[in-house]
Amino acid sequence: MMADWRTIFGHDEPYDEQEDGIETAIETARDDGFSVIEGACGTGKTMLALTAGLHLVRDPDSQYERVFVLTSVKQQLRQFETDLKMINANLPDDWNPISALTLIGKADVCPYNRENAGGIDDSNVYDRCEGLRERTRDITGESGATTAQNLASRARSQQMGLADSGSQSGGASYLETAGEPSPYPPEMPEYGDVEYCPFYAQFLEDMPEDGDPIESVPFDFDSMGLIEPSDLVAHSVQWGTCPHSMMGALLNHVEVVVGNYYHAFDEVTTATFTGALVDDSTFLVCDEAHMLEPRVRDLVSQSVGDKTLRDAEAELTRVIQPVKFDDKDSTHTTADANLVRSELEDASVSLRELEQTRDFVRDLREEVDRRVTAYLEREHRGWKANLTDLPDAEIPLRDPTVPQSDEISKWAEQEGYDGGTWARAEKVGAVVAKILNEAEEEDRERSALPAGRALGEWYRNDHEEYFREIVLERTWNDREPGDSWRRAYNAQLAMQNCVPSDAIGEQLGEFGGGILMSATLEPLEIFQEVSGLVHLENDGRPVVERTFGLNFPKSNRESFAVDAPKFTYSNRGAPGDETRERQVYADAIRDVAQSPGNVLVGMPNYAEATWAAEHLRKVVDKPVLLDESSADDATEDLKDEFFGGEAKVLVTSLRGTLTEGVDYRGDRLKAAVVCGVPIINTASPRTRAVRTAYERKFGDGFTYALTVPAVRKARQALGRVIRGTDETGIRVLVDSRYARESWDGVREFFPEAEREEFQPVSPDMLSLGLERFWQTH
Template identity: 65%
Template sequence: MSTAPEWLDIFGHDEPYDDQVDGIETAIETARESGFLALEGACGTGKTMLALTAGIELVRDPESSFERVFVLTSVKQQLRQFEADLRTINANLPEDYHPISAMTLVGKADVCPYNLGNAGGIDDSNVYERCERLRDRTRGLTDEGTTAGSLVDRAKSQQVGLADSKSGASYLEAGGEPTPFPRETPEAGEGNVEYCPFYAGYLDDLPEDGDPIEAVPFDPTDFGLIEPEDLVRLAAGHGSCPHSVMGALLPNVEVLIGNYYHAFDPTTVESFTGGLIDEETFLVCDEAHMLEPRVRDLVGDSVSDRAIEDAERELSRVIEPLSAVEEAGADARHGSSAREEAAAVRAELDETDVTLGELRDTRRFLTALGDRLDERVTDYLDEAVPNWRGNLPDLDDDEIPLRDPETPATDDLTRWAERHGFDSRIWTRSESVCAVAARVLDTLDETEKRRASPPVGRTLALWHRADHTDFFREIELERTWDDTRSAESWRRAYTASYSLHNCLPAGAIGDRLDSFGGGVLMSATLEPLDVFTEVTGLKHIEEEADRPVIERTYGLEFPEENRASFAVAAPKFTYGNRGDPDESGDETTSTRRAYARAIRQVAEAPGNVLVGVPSYREAEWAASVLEDTDKPVLLDEATDDVATERLKQEFFAGDPKVLVTSLRGTLTEGVDYRGDRLAAAIVCGVPIINTASPRTRAVRTAYDREFGDGFRYALAVPAVRKARQAVGRVIRGPDERGVRVLCDERYAKESWDSVRGLLGAAEREEFQPVGTEMLGYALDQFWEETVTR
C-alpha cells in the first residue's frame, strides 16, 4: 500500500486530479534541484492550487532551503484566485498546522490612510509625491532631536483639540476603523513642519537595532492571508503606517502575491522587493505567456517632449540663484533673500560631486534635445503628411525610427549629439546631475510634486549605455490633444517621446529568473514550450547554469462531449485577401463573405457569443454583418477601462448577446466567463501585429539573429496565443457546454505559413479541420445533441 505524499496535508481539496499529482511532485522535485517547471495547463487543471501546494510544501519542509513563495500574475482575476485558494488551503489544514501566512502586495495609494479617507490634501493624483515628502519631513524632524513618540503624541493632542472645537472634526477613519489621528496632517518643529503621524508611529515602534518585524503592531501568525483591507485596519488603527508595516512583513510571511512589476521593474525591485529575490524564494509566475511582452515594456524606457521641457525648467530653477549672485558679485543692492537662496543651493551642491558647470551643460543638452525633437517631428510630418497643420485632429499614432530597424547601428540622435559636442560624459552624468537638481529643489520648494528631472536623467544615461543591437531607438508620436499649444504646432495633437525599446528581453528575464531558487512558470497557453523557454531565457539558465527546466502540458479535464471545436478552412483573413473594410463594403470580397457567414452561424448559438477579430476596425465590420441577428450586438471600441468594464457587465446581464471585440483588447484574456456567460467564441484570422511597424521589424530582426526564425518567435507564436486565450474563455467548468471556432485556413491546413503546429498537442487533436460549407451543419448537430442530453 502506497504512502500518501506529505504535501496532501497542504492541498486544499479532498482529492487531487492525476495531472495535479504529477505537477506538484514534478515541481517539488525540480525545485529541490534549483530548477523550473514550465507548465501549460488548460482551464480546470487546477494550476493555482498545484503551484501553491508545491511551494508551500517546500517552505514548510525543514530540510528545504526555501523560505517563501513569491507569486507573480499580470491579471487581477488570477490574483484573486490565488487569494481564494490560500483561504481554501488554510480552511482545510490539519488541526495541528499553523495557518499559512500570506500577503497581497499593493501600492501606497491602496493603503495610505489619508488617501483612503480623502483627507490631508492627499488623493490618487499626488499620494506618491506627498507620501515621500511627508516621510522625509518626519525623518528630518527626528534627526533634529524630536523623538518619533513625541510626534505621535503631538498629533494625538491636535486631534483632541480639534474634536473639542466647534468645527466638530473627527478622527480619520481608514479601513472602516478610527485611527488615533486627525483628518488633517499635523505640524511640528520650527516653522511648523508638516509631517505624517502614521510614519512617526511606525518609527516609534521600530527598535533601534532590532528586526523591523518588531514594529508590526499585530502578530502575523494569527492570520492566514493578510489582505490590503486587513493591513490598513490593523496598522492604521494602531497609528502606524500600513505601507511601512507591509515592508516589514515582506520577509516574514510564507506566501507573497504581487505582479510582474514586483520582480522585473528595476525601480520597484530596488526600492521595495529586492530582498525577496534570492535562492530562498520559490517563484510562481502565472500567465507566463505574458512574461516576454510585459518585461520588454518594463526594461525599455522613454522620455517625452513635455518631460524634457519640465526637466529643463527644473535645472534653470537651480541654476538661476547662483547665476544671479555670480553676476551681481558683491553688489549690496542684491537682495538678502536671493543671496540666502543661492547659499542654500550652493550648500546642497557642495554635498555632491555635481558642479554648476555640469548643471549648465546638462540644461544646454536638454534644450538641444527638445529643439532636435521638434525639428525631426516637423520634418517627418512635412514629408509623410504634407497637409498635417490643417488636419491636426485626424493624425494617428506614429513612429519615427532613428535607425534602419533591420540593420543594427548607432542611432541618429546619438550621432547628432556627437557632432554637436555632447559627448559620453554629458549622457552618463545627466543621471546624477538631474537627481541632484531635484534634491536641491526639494529644499527650496515646499510644494509636493513629482520632479521630472530624475527620470529624464536616468533615461538619457540608459540611452547611452544600452547597445545598438538588442535595443531599438525611435521617436514615438502618441495621439493626445492640448488646446494650450499653438494651432500650427504638432504639440497640439501629439506627445512625442524619445523611446528606447529592448527588442530581446530574454537576457533580462533569464537573469532575474536565475536569481530565484526555482519555481513554476505556468499558463493555459504556453505552447510551444521550446519557444517559451528560449524567449524567457530559461533555456540559457538550463545550459549555462546547469539548472533543470522541465516541461509539462495538461489538457482539458472536462467531458469532451460538452464541447465542439472547429478549425475552419476559410481563406486567410489577411489584408491582402479581405481588403479594406471601409472600401470593400459589407461583403464584397469572397473572403469577407466567407467570414460573415461563419460569424452569423456561430452567433446563432443558444447563449452569449464572443467574436474576436484582429483589430477594432475589423470589429466594426464584424458587428455590421450581425445587424439582422435576433440578439443585441455589443461592439467593443478602443476606449478606457471604465467603458470596457461597463460593456462587459452589460454582456453578462440579461438575455443572450453577441460581443464583438479586437483580439488585441482586454476582453479576450483574463476575463471570467464561467457558467452561462459564454456559449461560443469565434476567432477570425491570426492576430499578428502590424509587421510594417519599425519597432516590430526591429524585434523581428533581433529574433532572427538570436533564434533563427524571427517571424515564428516574435509574431506568429504570440498571435496564436492570443487566439487560444480567446477561445479558451468558453469552457471553464465540468458542466459547461460550448463551441470554439478558429476561422482561418492557417489553423486548419499545413502550409508554408500554417500556424496549426503552434497549437498545443491536445488542441491540434480537438480542433478538427472543417470546410466553410460544413461549419453550419456541424454547429447545428452539436447544439441539437446538446439539447437532447
C-alpha cells in the first residue's frame, strides 16, 4: 500500500490550506479531474502540487507515471526545482530519489554553442543543429556511406590529430564545457567534405534499432534526483553524446518534467519533442494559470511577415530556375536540376505547383503593398516625408464586430487562387527548404516553410473565432527605398485566435488530470469558461475549486481602495493635461511613494508611467526609476538597481514584466499603488474582434475579455508586497471602480476575503491612513 502523502511532503508540517489542497488534488485526479486553486503568496502552491502529483506517481495503483509542470515565469521554475530538492532531501532513506528534469532550449545545452565553437553561436545554433543532424543521419542512413560509430570514432581520432583529413588549429585540443572535457575537437569534424555532429553521431550509435531511446542514455539518471541543465551537459559530453538528445530520451522516463507552456500547447513542439508527455498517464501542473489563456492564444495564432514572404518568393525562384533553364537546353543537364526533379518526385510535388505558389506569394505581397499604401495615404497624408514619425498600426481585413470572410481571402478567390493554392503552400514550402539546404550546404532557416505553414492555416481556420488583419510594426531598414513604407515598417499578415478556450480545453483533456493554480484566478467560474475546463466537465470529468487567501498576519499590512474619479482617458485627459481628476492621482501616488522603503507604482500604460515618474521626481525625496518598454537586459538592470542601495520608487506599466513573476521578498518592496483599471485599448481592431468573439461565446465580452484580465493584472502588482510572515507593507488601489459596488465597479472580481481587506477611503483620507500604519510599523 502506498505511504501517506506526508512521506513525500518536503516540510515538517503542511499549512491547513496545503493539506486541503493536496487531498483535494489527489482525490480529484483519481477521478480524471482537475483542481483549480487560487492561493495567495505563502500558500505553498509548488509544494502542494508536487506532493499531490508525486504521491499519485509513486502509487502503484494509480494511472499516473509522471508530473509535467508548466510555468511561464523563471522564478517559479526555480521554485519548483528548489522544492524538488527539498523533497529528495527529506525522503526516507530506503526510498529512491525523485527523478526530475528541467527542459531548456538547444542553445543552452549544445556544447559547441556554449563555447562558441564549431562555427555555432546564439545567432545560428538552431539552424546549424538541424542541418548537422540531417547530414549526420544522411551519411549513416540509406546512403550507407559509413556508420554512426565510425563518425564518432573519426572525430575522436581527429581530436588526437590522427585522422588524415583532420587537423588541429591553435587552442584547446578538447572541446570542454560544463567543467568536463568532451572526446572531440573544438572544430566541427567532416566526413569527406560534409560536416557532421559527432555528439549526435554517438547518440545515433547508442540508439537501439527497435528499442526505447532511454537505452541510449549512458549514465545512471535514476540516482541523480533533479537533473539540472549543467548536470545534463556534463554527463552527456563525458560520454561524447548529444545533451539535447539525452533530454529527449529522458523526458518520458523521469518522474517530474518542468517546462513552459510551449511544451504542452505548441503544436510543433509537441509533435517533434514533448508529445510523449501528452497522455492520460501524465499529471499536469499549470502554474501561473492566469496566463494560460493569453499564452495559448499567442501559440495558436499565426502571422507571416512581408519579409518572410519576400524571401519565400526568392527561394521558390531559386528552386524553379535550374529546371526551367535545363528544359530549354535538353543537351545539358545540371546537377541542381537533377536534385530538384528527384526531390519533387519523392515529395509528389510538381514544378507547376511550385510556379503557382511562387506566383501566389508574389501577388500576395503586391496586394499587401497596395493595402498598406492606401492606408497610409488615408490616415497619414504626407507619410513619405515623415517615415520616422509613423506609429505602429493595425489594418483590419474585416469588420471586427461582424464575423465574415476577410478581404485577403476574397481577393485571392477573385484572382483565381482557390483553396488548393493556400493548402498546398506548406507542402511546397517544405520541399523547397529541403532542396535548398541540400543544394546550398548552408544551415539556416528557410522562409518557404513557415510562410507556407501560415498560408495553410489562414485558409483552414474559420472566420468567427479567428480575426485577420495587417499589422504594421515599426522598424528601420536603410536598404529599402526612401519613399517606401518598407523602410519604416515590417508588415505582417496576422491571424488572431480570439477565443482559445476550445484549444486549451481539448489539450487539457489529453492529460489524465492535474492542477491549475495561481495567486489570481478569481472569479473562478469565469476562469473555467475561458480556459476550456467546461469541456472536461461536459465530458463527466470533475473540476474542483479552492481559494486560499493570505495566511500572513493581517496586522502587518494595510490595504486601501481610494474612491477617486475613474482613471479613464475621458476623465483624466492626456498625460500633460492638468485636470482636477489627474491631480487626485498625482497626490495619491505622492502619498504612497513617501512610504519608507521601496515603492512600486503601477500605471495603466507606459505613457502614464512616464507622467507619474516625472511628477514624482518633483515631489518625492527619493530616486525615481522609470521602467520603459525595453529589452529584457535593460529591464533586469533596472530591477537590480531598484533592489540595491537606498530606498527608491519604481514606476512601471501594469502590462509590463515587473508587476508579476518578480521576487520582491524581504525589504525589496514596502508599498505598491495601482492607478486605474488597466484595460487594454478598446479601440484596437484586434481588441474589438476579441470582445465580439467573447460576446458570442460567453455573453459578456467586455467582462470576460477585458475587465477580468485587467483586474488580475492589478492584483498581481499588489501581490508583490507581502511575501513572507514577517513582512510589512501597504497596498493601494486608486479608482472608484475598486472602491464602489457600482454598475462599472470591479470589486466583485476580487475574492471575498480580499474585498473585505481593501477598505474604501476618500482621497483626502489616504495620507492619514498611511501615516497611522507607518507610525506603528
